[in-house]
Amino acid sequence: MPESVGLAAQRTATAAVVLAYHPDDAILENLVRIRPQVGRVYVVDNSPGEESARLWSTLGDGVEVLEQCGNVGVAAGFNAGIRAALAAGSDYVVIFDQDSTPTPGMVDRLLSVHAQHGAHAGVIAPALRSAATGVVYRRETGDGVAEVPVLISSGSLLSRDLIERIGLHDQPLFIDYVDHDFCLRARAAGLRNLKVFDALLDHRFGDSxxxxxxxxxxxxxxxxxxxxxxxxxxxxxxxxxxxxxxxxxxxxxxxxxxxxxxxxxxxxxxxxxxxxxxxxxxxxxxxxxxxxx
Incomplete structure (x- = not known):
């Protein structure tokens, strides 16, 4: 089977989970960038109400909103989206913060790296570029693919096999170091967490x-x-x-x-x-x- 055909099938079997908390209109542009790269998008709304409902009323096909009871946190929010994606038949999930924007072809590149490493793959994630400056962070520069201990949640590709092997995010952690815990758990299971330097994610840390x-x-x-x-x-x-x-x-x-x-x-x-x-x-x-x- 040609590589392009296999990659297209993987893309269809991939869902994106976008975590939203009091989002503004910028999240809509991010969803526009994410939607063509995956088969389906799940927006997990951790702050449901009239303001976010206004945003979601403009969403197109292939995007589903999962309203939570309130701010359940990063770990539980990502888990809600991942559960929905896996239940609907997705084999891969890419998770995003609301203020992260994938560059064109980012998800395809992550899927390609996963295909190369197969059963040994843990978390696979892109390099980070500052959304504020447009410059790739110094510690995010490199060539090809490198094994690293931890990766941030946003932009990370997780496979069904990985989740079935090590479980989901630890919900009581709520926010911060949720990604460290997940990655180190994968590493403890003998899997390789991989940074893909030629896949880029525009990202913001805090208010910047x-x-x-x-x-x-x-x-x-x-x-x-x-x-x-x-x-x-x-x-x-x-x-x-x-x-x-x-x-x-x-x-x-x-x-x-x-x-x-x-x-x-x-x-x-x-x-x-x-x-x-x-x-x-x-x-x-x-x-x-x-x-x-």
Whole structure:
């Protein structure tokens, strides 16, 4: 069977899951970019109401909205979409945040890499390009395909075989390090998580507010105290589950830079530091071996 025919069949058997939380009109453009690359799209609405209903009223064929009871979190939201996709017969699922935009051909490239690695494939994801600057992040540059410990959720390709083998996302983690836990679980099962450098995803981290520092433009995440609590708590939980591997040192450098910018330039620094300390305590007492999906 010609490769193009096989790839077309894989594309038809692929669903996209897009997680929405108080989305604005920009999500519609992202859905326009995603829809031609997959067989079907599931929008998981974590903030149902009149405003999001207005957006969904303009959606075309092949896009289904799954309204949740409220903000069930990233893990449970992705799981809801993945369950719907698998139940409808999809063999592959690509998951997206609402503010991530795939470049043309991204999903096909991920599917091609999965076909090359078959049963050994874990999570497969594209390289990240800043939606704010249009520049590929320095740590996201490379050639071909590389095995890595962890990948962010948005843009990740997950196969039915992978999910049946290791399970879904751990729902009580709620947000942040959900992707770390999933990837490290795949790695512990002997699977290879793969970064595909010639597939690109335009992505935003936090609010990405720009400031000037020593003549350079620097972007602040401006995460909420709730987000910082979960970041800190879940980082501790993941360390307790998987130890201090290569993933930790990369994450530690990213965390150091983020907290340096937070403490120097962001508002409500005291409240944010307090939330992180509460998260640290919560992570230390959390029953780390328990998982729920």
């Amino acid at each position: 507010d720009p400031i000037r520092l020593l003549g350079r433009r620097v972007y602040l995440a401006n995460y909420s105290t709730m987000r910082l609590f979960h970041q800190t708590r879940n980082r501790v939980i993941v360390i307790r589950r998987y130890g201090f591997g290569a993933w930790f040192w990369e994450d530690a450098w990213f965390t150091l830079k983020a907290w340096t910018k937070l403490l120097l330039f962001e508002r409500n620094r005291g409240a944010k530091l307090g939330a992180a300390l509460r998260g640290l305590r919560a992570g230390l007492v959390y029953p780390a071996r328990e998982r729920h999906w």
